[in-house]
Amino acid sequence: MIDALQRKTFLAIADVLIPAAEGMPAASQVGVGDEVLDRILSLRDDLREPFVRGIAAAAGKEPQAAVEALNRHDPEALGAIGLVASGAYYMSPRVRALIGYPGQEKRPGNPDEIPEYVANGMLQQVIDRGPIYRPTPK
Amino acid sequence: MANIRKRPEVADVLIIGAGASGSVAAKHLAESGCDVVCLEQGGWVDNGEFWGDKPEWELMSQKRWHPNPNVRDLETDYPCETSESDVNPLMYNAVGGSTILYAAQWQRFMPSDFRVRTLDDVAADWPFTYEDLEPFYDRLDVEMGVSGLNGDPAYPPGKAPPLPPLPIGRIGMKAAEGMNKLGWHWWPGPNAIPSRPYGGRNQCVRRGTCLTGCPERAKGSTDHTHWPIALEHGATLVTGARVREITVDARGFATGAIYIDRAGREREQRANIVIVCCNGVGTPRLLLLSKSPRFPDGLANGSGLVGRNLMMHPCAIVTGHFDEPLESWLGPAGQTIQSMQFYETDPARGFVRGAKWQVMPSGGPLGMRAAYGGKPIEEAWGVGLHRTTRKVFGRSFEWGIIAEDLPDLENRVVVDPLLTDSDGVPAPKIVYRNSENTQKLIEFHVARAQEAMRAAGAIDMSVTPLMRDCGWHLMGTCRMGTDPGRSVVDEWGRAHEVPNLFIYDGSVFVTSSGFNPTGTICAIALRCVKHLIAHRHEQMAAE
Numbered sequence: 001m002i003d004a005l006q007r008k009t010f011l012a013i014a015d016v017l018i019p020a021a022e023g024m025p026a027a028s029q030v031g032v033g034d035e036v037l038d039r040i041l042s043l044r045d046d047l048r049e050p051f052v053r054g055i056a057a058a059a060g061k062e063p064q065a066a067v068e069a070l071n072r073h074d075p076e077a078l079g080a081i082g083l084v085a086s087g088a089y090y091m092s093p094r095v096r097a098l099i100g101y102p103g104q105e106k107r108p109g110n111p112d113e114i115p116e117y118v119a120n121g122m123l124q125q126v127i128d129r130g131p132i133y134r135p136t137p138k
Numbered sequence: 139m140a141n142i143r144k145r146p147e148v149a150d151v152l153i154i155g156a157g158a159s160g161s162v163a164a165k166h167l168a169e170s171g172c173d174v175v176c177l178e179q180g181g182w183v184d185n186g187e188f189w190g191d192k193p194e195w196e197l198m199s200q201k202r203w204h205p206n207p208n209v210r211d212l213e214t215d216y217p218c219e220t221s222e223s224d225v226n227p228l229m230y231n232a233v234g235g236s237t238i239l240y241a242a243q244w245q246r247f248m249p250s251d252f253r254v255r256t257l258d259d260v261a262a263d264w265p266f267t268y269e270d271l272e273p274f275y276d277r278l279d280v281e282m283g284v285s286g287l288n289g290d291p292a293y294p295p296g297k298a299p300p301l302p303p304l305p306i307g308r309i310g311m312k313a314a315e316g317m318n319k320l321g322w323h324w325w326p327g328p329n330a331i332p333s334r335p336y337g338g339r340n341q342c343v344r345r346g347t348c349l350t351g352c353p354e355r356a357k358g359s360t361d362h363t364h365w366p367i368a369l370e371h372g373a374t375l376v377t378g379a380r381v382r383e384i385t386v387d388a389r390g391f392a393t394g395a396i397y398i399d400r401a402g403r404e405r406e407q408r409a410n411i412v413i414v415c416c417n418g419v420g421t422p423r424l425l426l427l428s429k430s431p432r433f434p435d436g437l438a439n440g441s442g443l444v445g446r447n448l449m450m451h452p453c454a455i456v457t458g459h460f461d462e463p464l465e466s467w468l469g470p471a472g473q474t475i476q477s478m479q480f481y482e483t484d485p486a487r488g489f490v491r492g493a494k495w496q497v498m499p500s501g502g503p504l505g506m507r508a509a510y511g512g513k514p515i516e517e518a519w520g521v522g523l524h525r526t527t528r529k530v531f532g533r534s535f536e537w538g539i540i541a542e543d544l545p546d547l548e549n550r551v552v553v554d555p556l557l558t559d560s561d562g563v564p565a566p567k568i569v570y571r572n573s574e575n576t577q578k579l580i581e582f583h584v585a586r587a588q589e590a591m592r593a594a595g596a597i598d599m600s601v602t603p604l605m606r607d608c609g610w611h612l613m614g615t616c617r618m619g620t621d622p623g624r625s626v627v628d629e630w631g632r633a634h635e636v637p638n639l640f641i642y643d644g645s646v647f648v649t650s651s652g653f654n655p656t657g658t659i660c661a662i663a664l665r666c667v668k669h670l671i672a673h674r675h676e677q678m679a680a681e
Binding site: 130 | 196257343519
């Protein structure tokens with residue numbers, strides 16, 4: 001279980017990694033420290049140990065300096081924190097709407113439709129250039 | 139060994155491995171009335187276990203459903219020692235094998251692939267031709283439910299696949315525009331992914347998560363395409379059965395296999411015929427582990443070629459970024475279009491053979507697909523993260539380049555002296571280096587793919603000249619041929635030294651081609667098993 005202090009430290013680091021900029025919200029503004037944090041750490045148990053280790057090392061430090069220190073001394077821990085933060089961030093419906101990502105959506109094609117590249121002659125140019133393989137030698 | 143429990147029956151045929159080739163063999167043998175037992179170390183995978191239809195997809199792709207068994211670290215996997223390899227081998231161990239996680243790019247080799255010695259004076263010719271294999275390719279198109287478009291000028295004229303092609307999307311159209319400007323070959327890519335409901339599977343809905351499992355039960359993995367029919371016809375499939383040795387009698391005939399079940403007990407399955415279908419790493423591992431007084435260097439290894447000539451298809455990626463939305467998360471993934479413009483040898487290029495290219499989507503925003511992560515911190519975080527996402531996400535696609543690597547005795551699978559799987563069975567070690575020919579080939583193809591991206595209108599691009607996690611295609615480690623001194627099996631997959639031992643998987647490949655190999659693995663398995671069925675009354679067995 002992630003306690004309140006760990007969560008607070010995580011949010012501070014997450015905002016260094018993912019700040020409010022370029023029209024995008026900061027990590028803390030889309031709730032990366034809420035239930036989604038616990039869910040990710042339960043699904044990705046392999047991240048828990050380096051995540052907790054990195055958070056412990058960063059506790060009480062100025063966030064930017066903590067990120068730089070982790071990058072120098074424990075990149076695995078920073079990687080775990082960054083993956084949890086960015087994973088939660090890009091799962092946020094608000095963030096997905098801002099970047100135009102509907103998720104891995106269902107959008108089946110129509111198999112009875114003539115493909116555009118056939119209808120507009122694009123593929124015919126390839127056909128017109130003729131075979132490009134070497135046949136089996138006799 | 140006193141503690142080994144014998145299954146009571148002597149099967150007509152024992153198949154080791156329920157992946158692509160084992161599935162094809164099991165289906166056709168069972169349909170012919172043979173008593174078939176298959177031992178598979180993994181289990182069944184339910185399509186509901188896949189994450190492609192859930193927000194956590196990218197996070198789970200990087201661990202639980204990663205194609206590298208060393209990353210997944212599941213009990214059903216075996217680890218691979220890779221400290222002396224340029225490339226990591228990728229695979230999945232389950233019913234359906236690596237088709238669970240493959241892209242289902244269902245390719246045929248080209249005619250020249252079977253005659254590289256005759257045409258290019260390298261490696262060796264195969265013991266059969268494209269034309270010999272063509273009827274089996276045709277049959278597999280139907281069994282797998284291939285979607286594609288007939289008439290590709292990169293191939294001799296042939297039969298149409300059973301289903302119309304999948305949409306190529308904006309990324310495929312953009313790539314095709316570039317190729318047409320240059321006058322280069324492209325064609326909508328064939329995929330074993332149904333464009334309409336087929337054979338009990340659903341229509342592809344283009345989630346683009348094929349490489350991490352299809353949650354729609356659409357993709358043609360052989361747990362769906364072949365195993366239901368094999369079981370219906372009486373095949374016995376034992377899951378959780380990790381084979382550690384193929385046993386032989388005093389005459390040198392295979393008698394069956396010893397395996398470890400999930401309760402940790404050793405068991406024996408006896409059979410009149412043994413077919414090994416563990417692919418290019420698992421098969422040589424098992425043969426090398428199966429030592430006996432008659433075969434002190436490993437089973438069927440009198441030539442010393444078991445494990446040698448490993449080919450893994452080094453893969454390069456050129457990713458183009460465009461200033462327009464391309465919806466580049468949409469599938470299939472799978473491939474949208476392919477090109478064989480530079481497939482055949484041109485001596486002026488300074489290397490032999492070539493590569494197939496394919497356009498694939500570039501995935502979600504978290505770092506694209508599992509194998510592509512890892513940027514410097516300055517680029518990866520802060521304002522740079524938002525800028526990169528805005529520039530790249532949804533506006534990029536990749537030309538993937540599958541480089542044909544030629545057989546080299548020094549590239550090999552051996553048994554590691556220390557590493558073991560979870561049952562204590564010694565694990566394989568991979569020794570693999572890219573040749574000078576391969577390096578020149580990749581350099582040339584990357585430069586051409588960059589031209590193709592520029593012609594398509596890319597405003598920027600990035601290049602990955604060699605992906606480390608790209609060893610999806612594991613081939614050549616028990617090559618077939620007519621000369622027992624220079625090959626392990628004959629053209630029907632029969633071991634030269636063991637009359638009732640067969641190998642049907644990618645390890646029998648003589649050369650690698652530049653194509654995704656599963657279509658050819660299955661076609662060879664079908665050709666071999668049809669021959670076995672037709673000649674079964676002549677087949678000798680252990681006494």
